[in-house]
Amino acid sequence: MTLTRTTRLERGRSALGPALELVHTGRAPTRAVLTSELGVTRATAGAVAAELEALGLIQVDSRPTAAAGSQGRPSHRLAVDPAGPVVLAAQVHADGFRAALVGLGGRIVATAPGCMTVPADPAHVLAAVVDAGAELLRETGRRCLGAGLAVPSAVAEPEGTALNPLHVAWPAGAPVRDIFAERVRDAGILATAGSGVTVFAGNDVNLAALAEHRHGAGRGARDLLCVATGHRGVGGALVLDGRLHSGSSGLALEVGHLTVNPKGRTCHCGSRGCLDIEADPLAFLTAAGRDPGPEVSLLQQARDLLRDERESPSVRTAVQVLIDRLGLGLAGLVNILNPDRVILGGLHRELLAADPERLRAVVAERSLWGQSGSVPLLACSLDHNSLVGAAELAWQPVLDDPLSVLPQ
The missing domain is CATH 3.30.420.40 (ATPase, nucleotide binding domain)
Structure with missing residues (x-):
């Protein structure tokens, strides 16, 4: 007996969420890929895709085109609905x-x-x-x-x-x-x-790490370390085996309070020389000998200074100082966590772009057995991650x- 669409959907209801996540993260661009990833029949995958389309969540291209040189019947294309909720x-x-x-x-x-x-x-x-x-x-x-x-x-x-x-x-x-x-x-x-x-x-x-893992520079990584400056301070996050690791009560990976300058300033936490105050936008402005102004955010002021006066001796010195501090912190984290990818956000993304060789060298110099130094260091790729x-x-x-x- 031929299965009706309703019967197929009942059989595939448990696949609705996984199917939506595959389309949401770009891992199922066609119905053929969806069928393979879900491990269901073509008919069930079709019913699932049709139901997600009926809910206003995805679009199914009913007139697919085959890639040049491909064989067989082309598969329907799947995409999130741009007019959806x-x-x-x-x-x-x-x-x-x-x-x-x-x-x-x-x-x-x-x-x-x-x-x-x-x-x-x-x-x-x-x-x-x-x-x-x-x-x-x-x-x-x-x-x-x-x-x-x-x-x-x-x-x-x-x-x-x-x-x-x-x-x-x-x-x-x-x-x-x-x-x-x-x-x-x-x-x-x-x-x-x-x-x-x-x-x-x-x-x-x-949350930046979660977004980058699903949609940005962390996509495809199994164990992902993210370190980033915000408008103030430095934070870190870890994705383990594809899932955000927040610890037993949401408090894992407070990397901002690693000591990277034992003779540095007193941190808000009571310690001294923490990454949080030694490698953030205010630290960059201070190292460059600039007084922060009230007009725009500290992060924007630091970015503007790096963009407009990159060749200034004081700015170049500030870049080197912060890269050395950041590299010291990253080396310790990489040695402990052994991620397969490190992504950097906020001002750290610009520091990586300014002198990638120096940052990679600092991490490699302090790596265990030379292996940690080979971990890719990449810039976060999403705006407003x-x-x-x-x-x-x-x-x-x-x-x-x-x-x-x-x-x-």
């Missing part, structure tokens, strides 16, 4: 915030920055973030399925509290996820009656089970 992604940093609407595939649909002195009460800035996101939704008319927040702090799980917001004035233990969720609910921006929608919060560098990572948190319930979130 979005999630609200938000990032708070030392100089303000940014809100964005992000679709499947990590595609930023609309974004709105906000510059402000971040107040001691996180509720004020989170209200501004959600207001900005609500305005983007009104302007675009998009349906919002969830919300994710990136913050410059370790976020304890399962409580969702910011434990060490060193570069904003929030009190330690601020319940940022609950506050964000309350503001999102009050704004009434979640347009789904499903039961699977939740509001999430996470550390900004952790922490925002994209916050969106990944919000998309995860949909990726896990689309039918539990979206109306049928």
Whole structure:
């Protein structure tokens, strides 16, 4: 008896989430690849793709074209629906915030920055973030399925509290996820009656690593180390065996507090010479003999200085100083963690571009048995990767089970 589409879908319902994730991450560009990756029949893969299309999540090209020189019947092409639903992604940093609407595939649909002195009460800035996101939704008319927040702090799980917001004035233990969720609910921006929608919060560098692993420079790595400067400070994150490693309670890999200059400045944590204050944008400006101004963020000031005065002796010296400090920290991390790839974000991306040979040499010089020095050092490739990572948190319930979130 020929299976009906409904019967095929019932048989393949458990494959809906995995299928969507394959399209979302670009690993299933055609129905043939989807069939192979899922290990199902062509008919079941077709029913699954058709259901995801009916939910408004993907597009199935019904008139595929074969590549030149290929044989056999060409396969239908699969892509995320560019007009599909979005999630609200938000990032708070030392100089303000940014809100964005992000679709499947990590595609930023609309974004709105906000510059402000971040107040001691996180509720004020989170209200501004959600207001900005609500305005983007009104302007675009998009349906919002969830919300994710990136913050410059370790976020304890399962409580969702910011434990060490060193570069904003929030009190330690601020319940940022609950506050964000309350503001999102009050704004009434979640347009789904499903039961699977939740509001999430996470550390900004952790989320940057998650985004880069799924959509950027970390794609294909099994064990990925990410080290990045934010607007202030240095953070790190680790993807192990393809999954973000956050430890038993969300607090793993606080790399900013590795000592890289024993005679350096006193850190906010009470130690001295930490990577957090020895290799961030303020450290770069200081090493170059420049006083930071109030007009734009420290990160932007450091980037502008490196771009506009790269050949200045003081800037070249600052580049060398920070590369040596960063390389020392990376060497220790690589020796301990043995990743197959290291990606660098924020100002560290520009430092890698400015003198890649020096940074690789510093890491190699301190590597174990010469092997750690061969680990690829790459630049993060996504703009606003922490925002994209916050969106990944919000998309995860949909990726896990689309039918539990979206109306049928």
